[in-house]
Amino acid sequence: MSEKVAADFLATVTVLEANIGLFHGGVRDVYRVVATELRKLLCDGKSTLLPRVFVDMRLHKFHWTHILEKTPSLAEGLQILLPGHLEITNGKAHFRLLFAPTQEQIDLEAWLEQPLLGPDLSVRELIRSVADKEGAHADPRYNDALARAKCVRYAADESHLHCIVGIAEYLLAFMRREPLQVVAGVPLRRGNDGAWERA
Numbered sequence: 486m487s488e489k490v491a492a493d494f495l496a497t498v499t500v501l502e503a504n505i506g507l508f509h510g511g512v513r514d515v516y517r518v519v520a521t522e523l524r525k526l527l528c529d530g531k532s533t534l535l536p537r538v539f540v541d542m543r544l545h546k547f548h549w550t551h552i553l554e555k556t557p558s559l560a561e562g563l564q565i566l567l568p569g570h571l572e573i574t575n576g577k578a579h580f581r582l583l584f585a586p587t588q589e590q591i592d593l594e595a596w597l598e599q600p601l602l603g604p605d606l607s608v609r610e611l612i613r614s615v616a617d618k619e620g621a622h623a624d625p626r627y628n629d630a631l632a633r634a635k636c637v638r639y640a641a642d643e644s645h646l647h648c649i650v651g652i653a654e655y656l657l658a659f660m661r662r663e664p665l666q667v668v669a670g671v672p673l674r675r676g677n678d679g680a681w682e683r684a
Contacts, residue, residue: 487670491683494538494673497522498660498681501653508650509577516646519653520615526656528597528609535593538673540666543590544659550599551585560604568601569651571639578640580647582655602634602644608652615649 501522504515526534535542549566553559569582597609614630627635634645661679674684 487668487672490534490537490668491672493525494534494671495681495683497525497534498657501657505650505653505657508646509579513642513646516649517615517619520612520619520649523612523649523653523656524616527593528612538668538671540668541592542665543592544596544656545584546587546589546591546596547599547601548583548585551587551589553600553604563604565603565637566600567637568648571647573640578642578647580639580651582651601648602637606630606633611645611648612652615645 501519504518504522507515508519525532547568549568569580572579572581597612598607600606601608601611610630611634614628614634618628618631631645634648635643637644639647660681667673672684673681676682
C-alpha cells in the first residue's frame, strides 16, 4: 500500500509540473488536468494523497483570510476577492497567490475552506468543481461555483484557470522547500534539489 502511495504521489507531481509548463506555454485547457491532480492531492475524501504522504501538513494562510478574520464586517456585501496578483512579463501572464503577512500556516482542512474568488467560494469548492465539471466529466451545465468564477477575468482568461495553476505552483514550491515529515513506511525521500523521489 505504501509503495502505491509513493508512486501515486510522484506521478501526480510529474503530471502537475508538465501541465503547468504547457499552461505557461499557451495551452490553457490543461488547467483541467491540473485541477484533477489537485483534487487527488488535496480534497479526494479518504483517498486524499497529501495526508497519506506527509504528517500534519500545514499550508500558508491567504492574505484575504487574514484580512477577513481581523475585520469580518468587510465580507458584508463583498462579491469578488482577488486572491493574488497577475504579472505580465514579455506578454505572458503569471498569477501568484498572496499570503498573510504573518506567514501563518493552517491545517489542510482549514486551508481548503478559505475563500478564493469570493467570500462564498472556497478553495475546495473551486478545485472540485473544475475537476468534476470540466476535468473528469463534461457536464452540460456549470455549477454555481464555476458560474461565479467565470465572472472574474485576469487579462484575456477566466480567473479560475490562473487560480488553479497558481495553487498547483504554490503547492509544488512548498513541498520542495518546507521541512516535511513523510508518513512512516512511505518510501520517499527528498533529493539534493529538494524534489521528492523514491527512497
